[in-house]
Amino acid sequence: MFVINLILTENTDEKTAAEHLAAHRAWFSSHVEKGDFVLVGPRRDRERAGIIISRVTSREALDEILSEDVYFPSGAAYEVMEFTAVQGIPAVAGLLER
Secondary structure (H helix, E strand, O other): OEEEEEEOOOOOHHHHHHHHHHHHHHHHHHHHHHHOOOEEEEOOOOOOEEEEEEOOHHHHHHHHHHOOOOOOOOOEEEEEEEEOOOOOOHHHHOOOOO
């Protein structure tokens, strides 16, 4: 699994910013529907930042998905951390690696 800390860095006019944000949210929704992203949401401690929990099978697959984001490559910073989920509540049991 991967945790992605995403911080928007793009500075643009309001109209373009709104268009990009709409495309960004559609990108999220598409990958949630496909099962690539397990959880997505904004950070409470920082504006224009969010967290993605992804269960894609490889870093290469994740990099391909990230490259589809409207903000990629220069409108956002993507900090990717890989981890192995070994414990969790029953609702996420299917995500655990044993």
